[in-house]
Amino acid sequence: MGGIAEADVxxxxxxxxxxxxxxxxxxxASVARLCAHPVPALLDAAGVGPGSAVLDVGTGTGTAAAAACARGARVTAVDAEPSMLAEARRTAPEAELHTATLPELPFADGTFDAVVGNFVLNHVGRPAEALAELRRVLRPGGRLALTTWAAPAPPGQSLLGRAFEAAGAVRPTDLPPPPAALRAVTEVDGFLALLAAAGFGGVDGRVVAWNHRTAVETWWGGPADGVAFLGELLRRQSPEVRAGVRREFDRLAAEFLVEDGELELPHAAVLMAARR
Structure with missing residues (x-):
């Protein structure tokens, strides 16, 4: 990776x-329940059970950590964002929590029986280095399980992005795009190759698909309240464009309205499992 690429990352x-x-x-309040959907399958893929020493990396509000604790595991959870850890303390009070940012973790080699990460690797600019670090903290024979958002995205998953595009929202030039290396984690074969290159064995992967039910205002509330990249992108638009994004969202959302007035949004994630 050259100097310019390094700076971009x-x-x-x-x-x-x-x-x-x-x-x-x-x-x-907006997308945490969506992200929680694959957690049972994630923990199954990592072999999380009673007595397991588990690391939940990028714990967010602590959903996976709490579910692992409920299985009788001994859970350590990390996140880079203090406000997330504050929520996780309430969600998973039995877990041991630390502030940490991939690809650097404050743990000795071979500390954990299992490592899980629910929608975290897609937020890390150096996925290969992150995988090497996750392998380092696993004991020999330990299991890794990760989820990321799948591409191409199903229409419900891309609803908000399509509303931005239809309204003519422009990405400011100072907002860097995701590094090219992250494309590999959005589909099974590319992710398999990354895990193999990081030294993992027993690598397996599949796409998990589901329909997420949510209220219209809850779904709009994500970007409106500044959540994730689309929240930042919305904030950076003119008032006229922001209003246009909302109009386009309402128009496109009609496709997904069901009898009770909620949205039913098709989503898909890549679920990967591997062994050190």
């Missing part, structure tokens, strides 16, 4: 830290 990582700062409450 640093800028992407810095943007990720900035757009998530202080957003835990808004995240919990």
């Amino acid at each position: 640093d800028a992407f990582d810095a943007l990720e830290r900035r757009i998530w700062a202080g957003r835990a409450t808004a995240y919990a």
Whole structure:
């Protein structure tokens, strides 16, 4: 990776830290329930059970950590964002929590029987380095399980993005795009190759698909409250464009309305499992 590319990756990582700062409450109110859907399958893939020493990396509001604790595991959870850890303390009070940012973890080699990460690797500019670090903290024979958002995204998953595009929202030039290396984690074959290159064995992967039910205002509340990249992008538009994005969202959302007035949004994630 050359100097310019290195700077781009640093800028992407810095943007990720900035757009998530202080957003835990808004995240919990909007998309946290969506992100919780694959957690049981994630823990199954990592072999999490009674007595397991588990690391939940990028714990967010602590959903996976709480579910692992409920299985009788001994759970350590980390996140880069203090507001997320504050929520996680309430969600998973039995877990041991630390502030940490991939690809650097404050644990000795071979500390954990299992490592899980639910929608975290897609927020890390250096996925290969992150995987190497996750392998380092696993004991020999330990299991890794990760989820990321799948591409191409199903129409419900891309609803908000399509509304931005239809309204003519423009990405400011100072917002760096995701590094090219992150494309590999959005589909099974590319992710398999990354895990193999990081030294993992027993690598397996599949796409998990589901329909997420949510209220219209809850779904709009994510970007409106500044959650994730689209929240930052919306904030950076003119008032006229912001109003246009809302109009386009309402128009496109009609496709997904069901009898009770809620949205039913098709989503898909990549679920990967591997062994050290």
